[in-house]
Amino acid sequence: MSLTMRKMLHNFSALAELGTEISSTHDFDEVVRASLHMLLGTLAIPRGAIARYSHEPQQLKVVAAKGLQKAVGQKIALCREEVAHLTRHAEPLTLQAEQNGLSEFVHRNSEVFKRLRAHTSVPMVARGELMGMILLSEKFTREDYDAEDIEIINTIARHIAIAFYNHRLMVALRRKAEENQRLYREMHEIYRDTVKAFGAAIDLKDAYTSGHSERVGRYSEAIARELGVADQQLDYITVAGYLHDIGKITVDRAIINNPRPLTDREFKELNKHAATGYEILSHIRHPWDEIAQMAGSHHEKFDGTGYPRGLSGEAIPLGARIVTLADSFDAMMTDRPYRARLPLDRALADLARNTGTQFCPTVVAAFCRLLLKEITGMTRERVFLPMIGIKFDRAAISATLSEMILEFEPQRLAG
Amino acid sequence: MNSLDIHMRHVEGAAVIYPGAYLNQLRGESIERCCLELLDSGVRHIVINFSETELINSIGISILLGVIEAVNEARGTLVLASLNPSNRELFAMLGLDAHVRIADGEEAALSDLYRELQSTAV
Numbered sequence: 001m002s003l004t005m006r007k008m009l010h011n012f013s014a015l016a017e018l019g020t021e022i023s024s025t026h027d028f029d030e031v032v033r034a035s036l037h038m039l040l041g042t043l044a045i046p047r048g049a050i051a052r053y054s055h056e057p058q059q060l061k062v063v064a065a066k067g068l069q070k071a072v073g074q075k076i077a078l079c080r081e082e083v084a085h086l087t088r089h090a091e092p093l094t095l096q097a098e099q100n101g102l103s104e105f106v107h108r109n110s111e112v113f114k115r116l117r118a119h120t121s122v123p124m125v126a127r128g129e130l131m132g133m134i135l136l137s138e139k140f141t142r143e144d145y146d147a148e149d150i151e152i153i154n155t156i157a158r159h160i161a162i163a164f165y166n167h168r169l170m171v172a173l174r175r176k177a178e179e180n181q182r183l184y185r186e187m188h189e190i191y192r193d194t195v196k197a198f199g200a201a202i203d204l205k206d207a208y209t210s211g212h213s214e215r216v217g218r219y220s221e222a223i224a225r226e227l228g229v230a231d232q233q234l235d236y237i238t239v240a241g242y243l244h245d246i247g248k249i250t251v252d253r254a255i256i257n258n259p260r261p262l263t264d265r266e267f268k269e270l271n272k273h274a275a276t277g278y279e280i281l282s283h284i285r286h287p288w289d290e291i292a293q294m295a296g297s298h299h300e301k302f303d304g305t306g307y308p309r310g311l312s313g314e315a316i317p318l319g320a321r322i323v324t325l326a327d328s329f330d331a332m333m334t335d336r337p338y339r340a341r342l343p344l345d346r347a348l349a350d351l352a353r354n355t356g357t358q359f360c361p362t363v364v365a366a367f368c369r370l371l372l373k374e375i376t377g378m379t380r381e382r383v384f385l386p387m388i389g390i391k392f393d394r395a396a397i398s399a400t401l402s403e404m405i406l407e408f409e410p411q412r413l414a415g
Numbered sequence: 416m417n418s419l420d421i422h423m424r425h426v427e428g429a430a431v432i433y434p435g436a437y438l439n440q441l442r443g444e445s446i447e448r449c450c451l452e453l454l455d456s457g458v459r460h461i462v463i464n465f466s467e468t469e470l471i472n473s474i475g476i477s478i479l480l481g482v483i484e485a486v487n488e489a490r491g492t493l494v495l496a497s498l499n500p501s502n503r504e505l506f507a508m509l510g511l512d513a514h515v516r517i518a519d520g521e522e523a524a525l526s527d528l529y530r531e532l533q534s535t536a537v
Binding site for chain 2: 003006007010013014017030033034036037038039040041042043044045046066067140141143
């Protein structure tokens, strides 16, 4: 093989390796270091450095070096005119010569160039922007760089410049994405707080139900999570829990707070709140239609005897089945105008008796598992216990819950 | 790769390094570190055996330049052994063959070194 052919092959393989390295997923500092090695190795140059250009402050800073002590971090000062000149004339510049229009730049940085043992500098320009500079020592053989060497240096410098340009774009994109995520998280918190505030506003209408909506929201979230619901769906179910009674804002306060048994007309009026809730929430665009369905169906019963639509079984959205149970359990555990709160064993007996008719068995089983975990200390989470208190027979309640799990567990639904 | 992990053996008054394919990647920098450690510990004669190195790429050359300079600065001797024809051509093309000793094999490299050591002793 002729020497020219051998040299061409060597240069081609170096360029191919450089392309592979630049498009790799390696850490960018590593890519820069490997690229520098490739350039130096291609032309047998013992020492070199790559400096990155920054606008603010306007300088070149060494980010990779080979064969030089304490080179990384060294700074090269330059002014706006010099940046423009380097960008326009992206050609290797012999630092000893002063015929290149950059004599002041060379003179001002002569100490740094000396420390970096730099003989030649090559501006790295991509898409009309200065990305940095490559600094090269003499060749190992002390021969001058010939025209072919200059071509190779220019080509490699352009490749590395594009890598810097793309990396800067990626960093900017990543920052933007992080910023968007942060904004999304903040907005989501505001949204959750607003929903909670709405829930609290709904509860204010009823002297007996302070905190009810918030508890139903929390209970619904815990039960849904226990059933394996995650991400957005979990969020929707939680919101449906907080807002399930939103329709009550249109119901006369006197009916809601009536301590006597309600008349048929009053019942009819009160029962409208589920459909009204759906009406209110369904006018808000997606995903609220799903939330509206859940909130509007929280008085549906598993056997189809509920209202407003008489849905049954899985035709009732899972979120609604969860909210129904959370709502009923909280109602049982709080004083109402017409009765005092129920003891826990009574409440569980009521739940068991109405499972399959009013309540979805899968949801009841999930609720029982959660409650059992809290009572037996298998979890540190305290979702139900704060409301239940400590006055109950733990052994008896645990036994009841275990029985209920056994009874309702096999009837798991896909949701 | 840690410099301690590099395949290497000490022989009388010298060390032989087997770079394999590690030379051709950034991890190959540890070979240069290994040579510097040897020089610091007083070893002045180093043989690099390339019998397991099919190809030396540009990163490999860059790393070897560091090794050559370090050995020269320490006034030591570096012998490159068992270079295949392709790698030998590469060294010649880059003009490096004039700056390092090249031996056909490890034994020849070590014999060469011993001869020199004996003549220095005399």
